[in-house]
Amino acid sequence: MGQLLAVQDLAKRYGATVALGGVTMGIRAGEVHAILGENGAGKSTLVKILSGVVQPNDGTMLLDGAPHTPASIFAARGAGVSTAFQELSLIPHLSVAENLLLPKVSRGRFWPERRASIMQRAAAILAEWEITDIAPDAMIEDLPLAQRQRIEITRALSHATRLLVLDEPTAALPDTSWLFRQIRRLTERGVAVMYISHRLSEVREICQRATILRNGASIETVDLAGVDDAGIFAMMVGHAPAAPRSETETATGDILLETRDLHVGAIKGLNLTLRAGEIVGVAALEGQGQQDLFQALGGVRKRASGDIIVGGRSAPLGTPGKAQRTAPGIAFVPEERKADGIFDNLTAATNIVMADFASRSTGAFVNARLERNRAAKSAERVALSPRYLGFEVGNLSGGNQQKVLLARALMTGAKILILFDPARGVDVGTKQSIYAMMDDFVANGGTILFYSSELTELVQLSTRCVVLYNGQVSAEVSRADMTEERLLAAAHGPARTPPTPLREAS
Amino acid sequence: MSDQTAIPLEDTRKAQRISPTVVTVATIYGIVALMIVASRLVSPSFGGLSQLETILYLSSFLVFCAFGQGLVILVRGLDLSIASVITVGGVLSAALMDGSNAGLFYVIPAILLACALIGVVNGIGVTVFNVPPFIMTMAVGIIVYSLCLGFTGGTPRGFPAPVLNDFMGSRFIGIPAPVWLLIAFAAMGTLVQSFSPFGRKLTAVGNNPEAAYVAGLPSRRLTVSVYAISAACAGFTGILLASYANGATLRMGDDYLLPSIAAVVVGGSSILGGKGTFLGTVGGAMLLTTLATILSALGIGQGWKTIMEGAVILLALILLRDTVFDSLRAVLVRKD
Amino acid sequence: MTDATHPSVAETRAARRVTLRHIADSAFLIIVIYLVMAVVYVAVQPSALSAYSIESLFNNSLPLMLAAAGATFVILQGGFDLSVAGTISLVNVVIATTPMEGPGGALALLALAVALGMAVGAINGIIVAYLRIQAIAATLATMIICQGIALLILKAPGGMVSDFMVYELTASLTDRVPYALVIAALGVVFWTIYSRTDAGRNLLAVGQDRKAAALSGINVQRTEFFSFVWAGAFYALAAYMLAAQTSTGNPSAGEPFLLLTFAAVALGGTAFGGGRGGVTASLFGAATLMLMQKVLFAMGVSSFYTGVIQGMIMITAVLFSAAVHHAASNRRGA
Amino acid sequence: MKVTNKLKTLALAALAGTTMLSAGAADAKTADGKWLIYLSLSYSGNAWQSEAANIVKALAKTPPYNETVELVEVISGTDPQAQISDYESMIANGADGIVSFPISSNALNRVVRRGCQEDVLFFMYDGTVTEQCAYNISFLSGGFGENTAQALVNELGGKGKIFLSRGVPGNSVDERHTDGAMHIFNQYPGIEIVSEYYSYWDDRTTQQETAKALAAHPDVDGVWAQAGEYGVIQALLQADENRLVPVTGENSAGFRLALANPDMQAKGLAGVSSGSAPAQSGFAFKIMMEILNGEREPLPEGERNIEYPLPWVPADAVKMCEGDTFEDGCNVFGEDKVPSSFVSEVFNPELLPELSLTSALDGNPTEGATIQPLPEGAVKRAPDMPGINCRSCEAPDNQYDLTKIEATVQP
Incomplete structure (x- = not known):
């Protein structure tokens, strides 16, 4: 089969910043082609160029032999290229139908189409792509994340006549079977799919070939059957991944945090104990109340009833600030790094030192050097290179942003860390640094509660693991019996057998 | 561990040798300097130190109230009540001092406190009740003005303390006292906005309110205090204006509302919050005042003067655009 | 998917949310507020129902209503337009200095006015959408420039407005329904249609989430641009009706509109920051503001303190509409 | 209540x-x-x-x-x-x-x-x-603009650099005043208007605008001002506390007291107080x-x-009121009674x-006073001023004729 998409020496610069520095690759018709690379490797920029969001500075793209130079998303769609974006591109206050049909919802240009007729057309699209549980007139903002992601994908599917670009399509999807079924239907028609995911297992399941990007350049295109994971990692990072971590001993320290019959949001009567020296993992499918639990412990959300006992005393934790100041201190790292975490206009050092500003009265004046000095120690604990401290955080890669957030949490001096998916979407190197920091933290008398969407991570890190189902603890798994299969089974509820494996690890 | 290999390319490439803030501030003062030099073409007595002195003197009022406005804008707000609060400051100082120096030391704090309380109302409306700042401060401005009207019955009475009036006309080391005040205020304001934990916290709140909350910053309290500071600054401006003109009028604040916003924005702050320096605002205020002195000396009709005023503001905005900086920086970086 | 343990409860909650949301999103609330105020007004002022009173009330309210309608386009996409004051002044003096008699002349003037308003709007749009300058600052500058041009055209209030505009446009259809009301109703009809076209939907989408809108294929810059153009057209209409009503041109005619326009939009419940609200709501917001003047007069509120009441009403109305909206989208927190 | x-x-x-x-x-x-x-x-x-x-x-x-x-x-x-x-x-x-x-x-x-x-x-x-x-x-028809302009020209001996401190841009009253004044100034080629600014009839704005104009023209010889004129005096003193120039303006107490003040006169102040009552x-x-x-x-x-x-009070006619009314031809109240912005022609x-x-x-009635009928001939018809008090009318030819003062210098 010939090349459907041929990309040659593609480059993109933002001012003095090089985001993409020479990508050459090809995708065949009917192929599912993976793009692999660490955060900041240039995947998003490649997606943006292909879908017409930004225009490249150099290089050529040929689609079916004709130059592909979309000036807008709309133009790209016209050429048969459509994209499901990682950061969902749905308008919250519009209906599913309108979102599916944007930007040309109404057929007439000056005279609006009847609502019923719009709904009918949308329903047809939903039916075509086997979505039966979402009504076309539902508001996007009322839908859970997983359904929104499916709408995002469906919209892309409905426009893809030549190339479908999927950027982390399974980030919020509990089940890949629907997606893979649609992808196969599409490829049977000869449509090519560019598939971007951090999850190597998925990639291996659905993709035939992969192009590896590093530092904005394409390293190699490989046949996935012919290369093992270690080989792929090596190409992605430029060196072999770190060795697996050693075992941690079971902790028997003091109880630092305890919840009694906690009700908050979807959480219904939760009892939990965190002891000094242990890392407690939380496993759950999407939407089991894990966000509510973490936000409540972080002080972001007020609990409905029940008790949270911190350091032996019942604590109201009205705000994150109060949570930090309630001895022995709770520091919370939220799920949405960009939205709830970083201050992108401020330097990394200021971002880290902000913890100090928030919790205690500091000197009257500060300047950049003072802040760098103060942040240096926390930065070192998360292996954040000191030379980044002076940069605006918005200019750093996702992994380094995450390190900044963790450094800030450490800076609070809190003994209890509440981390929601701390290693999500970061590269392998950063992951290792984060893991090391967590081990180090509990070894020094702290305790960590963390949620992860990746079972491997839970198994690798947790001293013990709590599985949430429907707002309650469905199982508690000790270090000794911890396997991914065990966690997965518990995550599907107490009395059920697991359906198809949802998410497995490499 | 070997961090070096894992560093994505963009980190190092985005290294910025020249801070955008410095470029912004330098550009504004550059424009001001250029205008002052060019103004010699308009009048032979222009272009000298005495013109600079006049500009500094006249921009001082704008600078005082623009500091508060700048802080409010920094936390994504807007303070439309400052016109009325300036009036409150002026009216109260004329009424309470009533032409006597006695009691100056408690009257001034009392006025500033009263004004700050108006700001607290603004702040509470914005933070606790989530009223959009535009509406909240506009409504409070209308209410406060109306109270002023009722309180004075339409005619503000009395005089500010003579010592204040003398102060506005006095000189130290050959430079007018208000210019010294301006310099001290600019230094203090810069320290507060750019070199204090308080300023950092405000920038954080403006940059990302959700993140600020999660990071444990007392966002509400900070925001309320910012509105209080803004109102206090406006009150301070009112006291000085009344001292300058030796009396208060009810519309004395009107001339400062839109210029205070313009000074902040021309000064390189983002109206969307989270970005801005007080030095830039001072430069913005000076730019507006310089423009006004030049226009005043030009022998053209009011229509043309007004058009030129708008055009210069627009031009300054275009020159201060981020993309202009980016290309400038790109050129500079490429050179070495 | 979570299992819905109590589907019936969930369904009713969803249903309630839907109705509340309809109330919150539509102009329903402000219409209720307007009607309540109208009832109060009629109660304290029985002559309010006379044909003349109705006619003059609407004639008087229409310019602000149209200006607020215009500003709504920009605010809905998340922008800000201070140029309303300058545009109205400019168009107003152009009308007053371009004498054209009769219905044909009035029509020609209308075309001229709207074209001029749209031109100013287009300049705003280019500066804000394409040159990416902060809207509030850019439109402040264009406002000042427009005021300057207005002063060049007419140094002091004066000029002539044709008798047709002055007398016919401000009269009533079959002596019962003021033309002003007809024009306002046309505004409502226009918005009802426009908001359902792609352009209207895109406007709201951009206001809700710029980035998502761009990724959905909406041309965000063009949407922004046209919001300013529409705004300019409506400001021009406001200036046109103002000229008809005051039968004169005034180079500072637009100044009183600056803050009142935003107050009217806010009163209507359109969210500053974009994405929620509509032109209909703003039309009623402006009408309410003008009616408030009448009610306060009728109630005999001491004129020094009228502002206190006005300010309170503004804050209360915004709080009220926010409260209803909050109840409507009672979603899970942060 | x-x-x-x-x-x-x-x-x-x-x-x-x-x-x-x-x-x-x-x-x-x-x-x-x-x-x-x-x-x-x-x-x-x-x-x-x-x-x-x-x-x-x-x-x-x-x-x-x-x-x-x-x-x-x-x-x-x-x-x-x-x-x-x-x-x-x-x-x-x-x-x-x-x-x-x-x-x-x-x-x-x-x-x-x-x-x-x-x-x-x-x-x-x-x-x-x-x-x-x-x-x-x-x-308005009393000719404030032309009369005060002539007064200023007289003081300056027919030549010098002057400022015009005007009212509100786009306002017909301001236009009428200024047109009248320009009618006079245009007759004198020696009079050079070096700066013209709008002061919104407000003391403080006048002061600031005058200060701006003074930055360019510290050597100004006289100022023709509408209301807000006291601000002109303050700005002049601020620029140079020993130098004043002739100023014509309206009726603020501050201005009238300054006109009558020998210290100020010594510094160069002269002029006339007129205008809106x-x-x-x-x-x-x-x-x-x-x-x-x-x-x-x-x-x-x-x-x-x-x-x-039209009120007309030249410097030598300013007389301080002892009581609370305009008795014995007095025409200004002292600082102890009224603020400087108080408009004296009450x-x-x-x-x-x-x-x-x-x-x-x-707003209180005078004790013991009762309403007196208006004297005979008090009501005098004003001439037409197109756009001001009539629409389709002609201004009389003599609309800018001087009524209060005569030209003492010839162009």
């Missing part, structure tokens, strides 16, 4: 309004037998406006009007639409008369016309409307009441522009003998 009273009055007024509508009677009084008079202000917020309002309020409380007049004050802000709305409400409430400072000379015409049809008397003071059924009582409101009110009471014949339409005499011993300082400051 005040509010309840008003509410009561308004309820009665509303009642009266409805009965009037049904009866259509011309001789309408409120239910308690009083004339319902509205005082409509555009902008309350400066000394001038509130003094003018206070004068009317004081007169309405002076016997016998305290028994026969129900006065309601309404402030409409700066928006013509608001004043239109308020006029409508007043007409609907059955007003007998409206004394008003009009915000716009043209925009109010329609509602005024409509009020006239309902037999409401409109008396505009200071500002004017071009609708011919309204009475305009104004000093708040007392115009009282004059308007009294004419209206006399017409309502049948003591005076209504004037035919087209002849309702009435001139208020009293007119001939036309308004009923008034005293408390009337102007607080």
Whole structure:
């Protein structure tokens, strides 16, 4: 089969910043082609160029032999290229139908189409792509994340006549079977799919070939059957991944945090104990109340009833600030790094030192050097290179942003860390640094509660693991019996057998 | 561990040798300097130190109230009540001092406190009740003005303390006292906005309110205090204006509302919050005042003067655009 | 998917949310507020129902209503337009200095006015959408420039407005329904249609989430641009009706509109920051503001303190509409 | 208490309004037998406006009007639409008369016309409307601009650099003043206008704008100013505390006291105080009441522009008042009694003998005073001023003739 998409020496610069520095690759018709690379490797920029969001500075793209130079998303769609974006591109206050049909919802240009007729057309699209549980007139903002992601994908599917670009399509999807079924239907028609995911297992399941990007350049295109994971990692990072971590001993320290019959949001009567020296993992499918639990412990959300006992005393934790100041201190790292975490206009050092500003009265004046000095120690604990401290955080890669957030949490001096998916979407190197920091933290008398969407991570890190189902603890798994299969089974509820494996690890 | 290999390319490439803030501030003062030099073409007595002195003197009022406005804008707000609060400051100082120096030391704090309380109302409306700042401060401005009207019955009475009036006309080391005040205020304001934990916290709140909350910053309290500071600054401006003109009028604040916003924005702050320096605002205020002195000396009709005023503001905005900086920086970086 | 343990409860909650949301999103609330105020007004002022009173009330309210309608386009996409004051002044003096008699002349003037308003709007749009300058600052500058041009055209209030505009446009259809009301109703009809076209939907989408809108294929810059153009057209209409009503041109005619326009939009419940609200709501917001003047007069509120009441009403109305909206989208927190 | 009273009055007024509508009677009084008079202000917020309002309020409380007049004050802000709305409400409430400072000379015409049809008397003071059924009582036709300009030219000996400190851009009053002044200045080639700025009739703005102009022209020889003139003096002193120049301006107490101050004169201050008098409101009110009471014949339409005499106080004529009225030809109050922004022309011993300082400051009647009839010949018709007090009319050829002063230097 010939090349459907041929990309040659593609480059993109933002001012003095090089985001993409020479990508050459090809995708065949009917192929599912993976793009692999660490955060900041240039995947998003490649997606943006292909879908017409930004225009490249150099290089050529040929689609079916004709130059592909979309000036807008709309133009790209016209050429048969459509994209499901990682950061969902749905308008919250519009209906599913309108979102599916944007930007040309109404057929007439000056005279609006009847609502019923719009709904009918949308329903047809939903039916075509086997979505039966979402009504076309539902508001996007009322839908859970997983359904929104499916709408995002469906919209892309409905426009893809030549190339479908999927950027982390399974980030919020509990089940890949629907997606893979649609992808196969599409490829049977000869449509090519560019598939971007951090999850190597998925990639291996659905993709035939992969192009590896590093530092904005394409390293190699490989046949996935012919290369093992270690080989792929090596190409992605430029060196072999770190060795697996050693075992941690079971902790028997003091109880630092305890919840009694906690009700908050979807959480219904939760009892939990965190002891000094242990890392407690939380496993759950999407939407089991894990966000509510973490936000409540972080002080972001007020609990409905029940008790949270911190350091032996019942604590109201009205705000994150109060949570930090309630001895022995709770520091919370939220799920949405960009939205709830970083201050992108401020330097990394200021971002880290902000913890100090928030919790205690500091000197009257500060300047950049003072802040760098103060942040240096926390930065070192998360292996954040000191030379980044002076940069605006918005200019750093996702992994380094995450390190900044963790450094800030450490800076609070809190003994209890509440981390929601701390290693999500970061590269392998950063992951290792984060893991090391967590081990180090509990070894020094702290305790960590963390949620992860990746079972491997839970198994690798947790001293013990709590599985949430429907707002309650469905199982508690000790270090000794911890396997991914065990966690997965518990995550599907107490009395059920697991359906198809949802998410497995490499 | 070997961090070096894992560093994505963009980190190092985005290294910025020249801070955008410095470029912004330098550009504004550059424009001001250029205008002052060019103004010699308009009048032979222009272009000298005495013109600079006049500009500094006249921009001082704008600078005082623009500091508060700048802080409010920094936390994504807007303070439309400052016109009325300036009036409150002026009216109260004329009424309470009533032409006597006695009691100056408690009257001034009392006025500033009263004004700050108006700001607290603004702040509470914005933070606790989530009223959009535009509406909240506009409504409070209308209410406060109306109270002023009722309180004075339409005619503000009395005089500010003579010592204040003398102060506005006095000189130290050959430079007018208000210019010294301006310099001290600019230094203090810069320290507060750019070199204090308080300023950092405000920038954080403006940059990302959700993140600020999660990071444990007392966002509400900070925001309320910012509105209080803004109102206090406006009150301070009112006291000085009344001292300058030796009396208060009810519309004395009107001339400062839109210029205070313009000074902040021309000064390189983002109206969307989270970005801005007080030095830039001072430069913005000076730019507006310089423009006004030049226009005043030009022998053209009011229509043309007004058009030129708008055009210069627009031009300054275009020159201060981020993309202009980016290309400038790109050129500079490429050179070495 | 979570299992819905109590589907019936969930369904009713969803249903309630839907109705509340309809109330919150539509102009329903402000219409209720307007009607309540109208009832109060009629109660304290029985002559309010006379044909003349109705006619003059609407004639008087229409310019602000149209200006607020215009500003709504920009605010809905998340922008800000201070140029309303300058545009109205400019168009107003152009009308007053371009004498054209009769219905044909009035029509020609209308075309001229709207074209001029749209031109100013287009300049705003280019500066804000394409040159990416902060809207509030850019439109402040264009406002000042427009005021300057207005002063060049007419140094002091004066000029002539044709008798047709002055007398016919401000009269009533079959002596019962003021033309002003007809024009306002046309505004409502226009918005009802426009908001359902792609352009209207895109406007709201951009206001809700710029980035998502761009990724959905909406041309965000063009949407922004046209919001300013529409705004300019409506400001021009406001200036046109103002000229008809005051039968004169005034180079500072637009100044009183600056803050009142935003107050009217806010009163209507359109969210500053974009994405929620509509032109209909703003039309009623402006009408309410003008009616408030009448009610306060009728109630005999001491004129020094009228502002206190006005300010309170503004804050209360915004709080009220926010409260209803909050109840409507009672979603899970942060 | 005040509010309840008003509410009561308004309820009665509303009642009266409805009965009037049904009866259509011309001789309408409120239910308690009083004339319902509205005082409509555009902008309350400066000394001038509130003094003018206070004068009317004081007169309405002076016997016998305290028994026969129900006065309601309404402030409409700066928006013509608001004043239109308020006029409508007043007409609907059955007003007998409206004394008003009009915000716009043209925009109010329609509602005024409509009020006239309902037999409401409109008396505009200071500002004017071009609708011919309204009475305009104004000093505008008195030639403030040309007379003060000539005074300045005389002081300067026919040559020198001057500033024009104007009022509000785009305002017809400002245009009339400036046109008159330019008529004179243009005759003198030696007079060079080096700066012209708008001061919004406000002391503080005048001070700042003058300071800006002084930055470019510290060697100015004289200033022609409209209201806000005291700010000119302050700005001049600020620039150089030992140098003043001739200044002509309006009637603020600060300016008049400065004119009469020998220290200031020694520094170079000279000039004349003239311009708009708040007392115009009282004059308007009294004419209206006399017409309502049948003591005076209504004037035919087209002849309702009435001139208020232009105040004219040169430096040597400034005389401090010892008491609380303008007795013995005194014409300014000291700093101990009034703020510097106080507009001195509040009293007119001939036309308004009923008034005293408390009337102007607080709106209280003078103790023991009763309303005196206007003297014979007090009401003089003002010449036409197109766009100011009439629409399609011609200005007389002699509109810029000097009335208060003669040219002492020839061009």
